Amino acid sequence: MIWPWKANIKNKTPMSNAEKIINEIDIFLEKSMLKTSTITGEEFISFIEGKWEEADAEKYDIYQAYIISSRMINEYIREKDFENMMRWLEITDRHSAAQKNASYIRNYYAGECCLECDNEEKALEYFNLCYAENQEYIFSRAPFCYEFFNKHLDHPRNLPDQNESDDDYFELSIELKHWQTFFQKEDPEFYYELLDEEDDYMDEPTPAQENGLHYLQENQEVVLEKILAELLKQYPGLQKNYNYSEEDKTDFMPDLKDIQGFAHLLSPTYFYVTSVVKDHYPYIGLGFSCSWDSEHGLGIMIHKDRIIEIGSAATAFDSWAAEKDLNSINS
Structure with missing residues (x-):
């Protein structure tokens, strides 16, 4: 005979650790940005990589985890580490917040990251996917991206001169x-x-x-x-x-x-x-x-x-x- 209270324990869903760990990462991120911080880039990456692995799959439904994964993409772009940047792009794409974006938006973002990481071939691949779905979107984004992409079009567009501005702004x-x-x-x-x-x-x-x-x-x-x-x-x-x-x-x-x-x-x-x-x-x-x-x-x-x-x-x-x-x- 299985006592009812034992059956409840057996069937109980384990408590998620994601919220606690993501909060730990968030605090670490804030500490790394303090004026008094001595955290090195290597320590920064190592801490987040380790903690991220500890967190269970519910992290993909916590919005702050989405921010953290985007931060890791930028860290690896800064290091010009293409392989790890791509790995974190895939991680970010699993998040529920990313899935709310249309595929052409996600492809544009991936292309921009690849271009910043000096991989023009992969950037062009993503930009073409974006362009195939929405031909206007890329031309509304960062000039360095659409200028690069425009050079590879069979019929390039006439782009505005970035040096000319009707509304010059001086701080x-x-x-x-x-x-x-x-x-x-x-x-x-x-x-x-x-x-x-x-x-x-x-x-x-x-x-x-x-x-x-x-x-x-x-x-x-x-x-x-x-x-x-x-x-x-x-x-x-x-x-x-x-x-x-x-x-x-x-x-x-x-x-x-x-x-x-x-x-x-x-x-x-x-x-x-x-x-x-x-x-x-x-x-x-x-x-x-x-x-x-x-x-x-x-x-x-x-x-x-x-x-x-x-x-x-x-x-x-x-x-x-x-x-x-x-x-x-x-x-």
Whole structure:
């Protein structure tokens, strides 16, 4: 006789390990991108290859696993390792997220990867498969791909000159040498956008926006110190909110004694000079990548050297924090 409870154990489906292992890989990926990371390319590849093999087949239904497999393709492209790149292309194609794409999209992507890995013959094979199913798709993608493919057509198309553009775009930048030194940045240029009343981009600054940029440049050391001093006050609360384990806390959100510790945890990304003005100076949003939140980043809204709001990256480019502060002053 088989007791019922024993039959249940026998027929029970083993618990999947995929979610746990993919999460481990994800944490490792984030650690590898930290400013303080000493993980080598060889260690990076070895860790993910090993962990990937440990995970069961349910990994092909976890979207983050799809991101990881794409990352491995790029790693092997960087190494110009065609065989392993192709192996990971096949792995990626097994994922449920990849299967949602039409075959011509998957063939184009494979062709682009092959071309980046310097295998023109295989790239052309995939591009031909893409073209046979959709003749327009490849010409809407990367110029280096469709220019290569076009040379192999019996009737090449007349392609636009890539050097000609009706809408020339120039990135705006401000020189902040003190910030460069603090954040250990290679150059002193920090990029910014000018925002109009609808938060759309502008080409030319208003007089008030010029005032704000000049103030930031002339008072860059004071502004940075006030930003970091306020962040240091809020940091213990942020640590509680993110609640990293003791093991991961050391890497992502270590305890800090002074503002110098932020030099290894933050990197400025983009500044946004808003159209919200008080006393002839605009509110300026400052965006940072941060070790503790790679997805949402860090955003800080300032007015001259006054800290208005600290939050996610959205705080930097959405002028609601500036308007709220202005309204509270005027009310």
